[in-house]
Every structure is written in structure tokens, then in C-alpha cells.
């Protein structure tokens with residue numbers, strides 16, 4: 001059996017390479033709207049963050065998201081993302097745990 005390749009992506013805040021599914025995708029839609037994409041299926045330009053509030057804060061501080069999305073991310077967008085980030089954190093962590101359990105089968 002061939003070992004399955006795990007797609008790696010880089011967290012824009014801490015620059016660590018991580019498996020794609022342990023990162024949160026932030027996407028800028030063609031209309032310019034920035035939002036969190038838990039499904040990984042939204043179209044637009046994406047940036048990845050570890051599912052950690054610390055990294056989100058770092059990305060805010062050094063404007064890593066602006067650079068990764070190649071668009072200025074306004075303070076109100078960061079505020080919205082911060083709320084969404086906290087809201088999805090639990091769901092994100094539990095889905096990640098679920099995926100790991102599935103992988104054992």
C-alpha cells in the first residue's frame with residue numbers, strides 16, 4: 001500500500017508547515033469579502049492559520065493575513081474574524097479529533 005500523502009500548508013502567522021486539516025482556512029472571495037472557511041471549499045484566495053487564537057492574534061499584529069490575501073484587511077474584518085475564530089474553534093478541534101479516529105480504521 002502506498003503511504004497517503006498529507007497535504008501541508010503554512011500557517012501565515014507562525015510560518016509552520018502543518019497538515020492542511022489542522023489549519024483554519026481564511027478566504028477572500030472574488031467580491032473581496034474575507035471570511036473563515038471551515039469546509040475548505042469556498043472559492044477565492046486562501047490563507048491558513050493554526051487553530052490557535054495566539055496565531056490569529058499574531059497574524060493581526062504583523063498583518064500576515066493582509067499579505068497572504070493580497071488585500072488590506074480592515075479592523076472590522078479582524079473583529080469579525082476574531083469572533084468567528086472563537087466560534088469555530090471548538091467545532092474545528094472536535095472535527096479534527098473525529099478525523100483522527102476515523103483514520104485508525
Ligand SMILES: [Zn+2]
Nearest residue numbers: 011014050055
Ligand atoms: Zn500558527
